[in-house]
Every structure is written in structure tokens, then in C-alpha cells.
Amino acid sequence: MALLPMTCAKPYVPPVKCQGIKTKLVPFILKSIAWSGEGRWIEPFLGSGVVLFNVRPSRALACDVNPHIVELYQQIADGELTVSSVREHLEREGEKLRQTGPDADESYYYEVRDRFNDSGDPLDFLFLNRSCFNGMVRFNQKGEFNVPFCRKPERFRPAYVTRITNQVGAVRDITDDRDWSFKCCDWRETLKRCRPDDFVYLDPPYIGRNTGYFNTEWSEDEARELAQFTRQLPCGFALSMWKKNKYRENDHIAEDWDWAVEKTQSHFYHLGSTEELRNSMTEALLISPGSEAN
Ligand SMILES: C[S@@+](CC[C@H](N)C(=O)[O-])C[C@H]1O[C@@H](n2cnc3c(N)ncnc32)[C@H](O)[C@@H]1O
Missing domain, CATH: 3.40.50.150 (Vaccinia Virus protein VP39)
Known part of the structure; x- marks a missing residue:
């Protein structure tokens, strides 16, 4: 039987956001x-x-x-990045972010952004992608992530963290018994x-x-x-x-x-x-x- 066409009433939503998402x-x-x-x-x-x-x-x-998108999905598919490591990261970093607002200088978001631009850690990429302005993926000429903060220090509330970890868990389940390769x-x-x-x-x-x-x-x-x-x-x-x-x-x-x-x-x-x-x-x-x- 053909795989496509297919009806899809409610699309699965992935953990990464980007401009032009379909x-x-x-x-x-x-x-x-x-x-x-x-x-x-x-x-x-x-x-x-x-x-x-x-x-x-x-x-x-x-x-x-974009090597960061590829790396993130590859690590989830390989089981290197798990639902629990994502949860732990977002809860810990989200709490530090919360402590910088609402009237503070939003400095923690920019600290993570600098750290990501030095090390390229996929967990930081996910953190930034889910707390930056409009869920964008944008880099400057030097290859540095440069999207500003969404200005919501309370961003990583428990329900939001759970939504993201569920999205990550679904990627792992979908890729689990399938022959997929991710390449930059x-x-x-x-x-x-x-x-x-x-x-x-x-x-x-x-x-x-x-x-x-x-x-x-x-x-x-x-x-x-x-x-x-x-x-x-x-x-x-x-x-x-x-x-x-x-x-x-x-x-x-x-x-x-x-x-x-x-x-x-x-x-x-x-x-x-x-x-x-x-x-x-x-x-x-x-x-x-x-x-x-x-
Ligand atoms: C419109 S977005 C794709 C959106 C995707 N279909 C979705 O629904 O999320 C275009 C993508 O092309 C990638 N891209 C831009 N130039 C490219 C190139 N020369 N080769 C491969 N990918 C490129 C960008 O990094 C970006 O992720």
C-alpha cells in the first residue's frame, strides 16, 4: 500500500521551532x-x-x-539526549532565567546565548530556541545565534517543560525502529x-x-x-x-x-x-x- 497520500487531522508538533515552519x-x-x-x-x-x-x-x-538542528535530532535519535536530560536542563536553566526577571536585565538568557555560541551544546540550543523571540532560528555572519529574548522570564513553567519533553520523547519513539539519517x-x-x-x-x-x-x-x-x-x-x-x-x-x-x-x-x-x-x-x-x- 502507498504511504502517501495520507490524511492527518492533527499534526505532531516537533521540539524545534523555526521561521517558515510548515x-x-x-x-x-x-x-x-x-x-x-x-x-x-x-x-x-x-x-x-x-x-x-x-x-x-x-x-x-x-x-x-544548520549543524545545530541536525546535531539535536541526531542526539535524540541516538539516545544521547533523553527526555530526562532535557527535563533536567530546562528545569534548572529555566529557574535561573526566572530569577533574573521580570524587572531584571534578562541577563541569564544572554549568558546562555554566549555559552551556546562558544560550545554549541544542543541542550542550550533547545533552551534558546524555546525562549527566544518568536521561536526563531537566526545566526549572524560569524555563525553566532543572535535572536533576542522573548522577554518572558517565567517561560519554562512546568506545563511548558512537559510539552517540550513530550515532543522530544515523540522524536525518540518515531526514530526508534526506523532507518533515518541526519546530515549537515x-x-x-x-x-x-x-x-x-x-x-x-x-x-x-x-x-x-x-x-x-x-x-x-x-x-x-x-x-x-x-x-x-x-x-x-x-x-x-x-x-x-x-x-x-x-x-x-x-x-x-x-x-x-x-x-x-x-x-x-x-x-x-x-x-x-x-x-x-x-x-x-x-x-x-x-x-x-x-x-x-x-
Ligand atoms: C523554510 S526552512 C524549512 C522549514 C521546514 N520545512 C519546517 O517546516 O520546519 C529552510 C531551511 O533550509 C535551510 N537551508 C538554508 N540554506 C540551505 C542550503 N544551502 N542547504 C541546505 N539547507 C539550507 C535552513 O537552515 C532552514 O532550516
Whole structure:
């Protein structure tokens, strides 16, 4: 039986957050693709991993240029980083953070950030990712994490710590009896490894924005190179890309992806507190011909 399409009423939410996370689009993505599940599910732009963790293929190759995301998931999969080590870390460091607020100088968050930028400890990465402004992953040119504090010293309340440890425990359970590898590499290297039964899900950064995910800017040239490279793949693929909002349409789709099958989904996001500030965004999924679900 084919693994995809699949219905997914309530997506599993992973422990890592990042800008461009596809949690809300998971049901749309999973119902739009047809794939046997025989080869590997390959993701060159893993990010939070929310798509992979919901597809749950038997075999997967999960890659990202950000070594901290890759290291964190690899350590959870290997059992080096456990539910109890995460709980212990977040409770201890969360308590130190609490003691610096609410009127204090938020210095403990920045102490952990400096320590992480020296040592790269995955537990500190998780702590920062879950207490920084808007759950972002952003690094400067020197490769230093530079997202400011969310300004909530009480961040790591017991229920929040439990939610994160449950998310970590689920990653461990999902990866436990599956053949998955996590690798830190550029998308070109990942795509060279594709074989005919594999399926590739691509979710590159937005064009032209210095998203700062990890020392990278995603240029129009690189986006075009990805489109050309993808066209030569020996296997099926699907690529996520924003299509239009109230103000703009993404020209790159018509220019470089007109040969792919396009499926779209619109959703609303809020720019402010009132109903009038709701804005519609249309997201596209560009699928290799023959890999779309009926
Ligand atoms: C839009 S995010 C992926 C979001 C992910 N699908 C999710 O739902 O969480 C793009 C990811 O691409 C990664 N990235 C940026 N440039 C890259 C490159 N040259 N090679 C591989 N990964 C890259 C970033 O580190 C980031 O994690």
C-alpha cells in the first residue's frame, strides 16, 4: 500500500521551532503527494522536521545546512539526549532565567546565548530556541545565534517543560525502529544522493530575504539553480513555495516551475489584533508530474 497520500487531522508538533515552519500545511502536503514509501523520504531543507515527523517513512535522509538542528535530532535519535536530560536542563536553566526577571536585565538568557555560541551544546540550543523571540532560528555572519529574548522570564513553567519533553520523547519513539539519517550539508550534496524510489520534499528559504537561518542568503540565482537541479532528479518530488498574498505574486513560480503540477492552499495570518488585519496567503506545492495525488 502507498504511504502517501495520507490524511492527518492533527499534526505532531516537533521540539524545534523555526521561521517558515510548515505545521499548518502538513495536512495539505500529506494529502497532495502520491508515493509508494519504498525508497527514502529525503529532505534537503529539514528545518524543524515537522513534515518528516508526520510522514514517518521507514527510511529517510534528513539534511540541513544548520549543524545545530541536525546535531539535536541526531542526539535524540541516538539516545544521547533523553527526555530526562532535557527535563533536567530546562528545569534548572529555566529557574535561573526566572530569577533574573521580570524587572531584571534578562541577563541569564544572554549568558546562555554566549555559552551556546562558544560550545554549541544542543541542550542550550533547545533552551534558546524555546525562549527566544518568536521561536526563531537566526545566526549572524560569524555563525553566532543572535535572536533576542522573548522577554518572558517565567517561560519554562512546568506545563511548558512537559510539552517540550513530550515532543522530544515523540522524536525518540518515531526514530526508534526506523532507518533515518541526519546530515549537515548543502542541498546540492543531498540531491546527488537521490535514487529512483526516493521522494524529495523541498522547502527552501524565501527568495531575496536574508533569513539568516545559518549563514545563508537565498538568492534568485540559487532558487533558479535548485529548479534546474530538481528537474533532473531520478525520483518524485514536491516543493513548497509561497504563491501570493494581498500585495504580491511570486514570479519565480511562473518563470521556473511551469512544468510542475501545482496545488494550492490558502490560509490566514494576523498582522495585528483586529479582524480587518487578517491577511490571506496562498501557498503552492509544486509536484513532479505523476507524483500528485488524485
Ligand atoms: C523554510 S526552512 C524549512 C522549514 C521546514 N520545512 C519546517 O517546516 O520546519 C529552510 C531551511 O533550509 C535551510 N537551508 C538554508 N540554506 C540551505 C542550503 N544551502 N542547504 C541546505 N539547507 C539550507 C535552513 O537552515 C532552514 O532550516
